Amino acid sequence: MLIFKNNIYDPKETGFAGFSKSPDPDYNSWFDPKHFIETALSEEGEIISFIEKQPQEYWDEDTRKFYPRAGQIGSMDILQKLLKILQKGLANKDAWYHMNTYHFCFLYDVLARHAFNYNHDNRVERLNTLPELKGKPLQTELFIRNYFYNTVFLLDEDNFDSLSREEKLKRGFDCPCQFGVIHGLIPTGEEMSLKESRDYPYSIYV
Numbered sequence: 001m002l003i004f005k006n007n008i009y010d011p012k013e014t015g016f017a018g019f020s021k022s023p024d025p026d027y028n029s030w031f032d033p034k035h036f037i038e039t040a041l042s043e044e045g046e047i048i049s050f051i052e053k054q055p056q057e058y059w060d061e062d063t064r065k066f067y068p069r070a071g072q073i074g075s076m077d078i079l080q081k082l083l084k085i086l087q088k089g090l091a092n093k094d095a096w097y098h099m100n101t102y103h104f105c106f107l108y109d110v111l112a113r114h115a116f117n118y119n120h121d122n123r124v125e126r127l128n129t130l131p132e133l134k135g136k137p138l139q140t141e142l143f144i145r146n147y148f149y150n151t152v153f154l155l156d157e158d159n160f161d162s163l164s165r166e167e168k169l170k171r172g173f174d175c176p177c178q179f180g181v182i183h184g185l186i187p188t189g190e191e192m193s194l195k196e197s198r199d200y201p202y203s204i205y206v
Helices: 025-030 033-052 056-066 076-091 101-119 123-129 140-147 157-162 165-170 178-182
Strands: none
Touching: 033 056, 033 076, 033 101, 033 140, 056 076, 076 101, 101 123, 101 140, 101 178, 157 178
């Protein structure tokens, strides 16, 4: 199971400060963060398969188009590996896994594009994709705010490097591997791996 800022497996467990709710109470009740991520990752397999079927001279262009941020950190092979790692971690009910900035950066591109496409679909297509939302649009910014620890990977190198260590910590920029992602470094096998948590990551409310 993947560890986010709040528990995607039990969205009612919002133990972290700053959890934001939609002004639409129905949306708050219906939105299933795990299913949203699960659906997006499942469709991403089809996207990567489509890109890999194109002539290889187009791969770089397609990668930049589909992955404006994660495309800077590696080849299609790297992105394919990250996808499979996240899918396995999401589905594994035997352990909790910490993600690093490589994972969050890749997820951001995947979820943002998936949400954009969903929000521009007609009602029938929306119902086929996320039936629990009954056609309501996805509130992408709300999701990112509630479930991502930070979006440090959106900074460019100059802005990131200009921050002092204290400024980075003050803004919550302390996710492992953030330097590598921002500077476009290819992740090692260890950096692509999820880190198993040694304890339960969320508060339990009875």
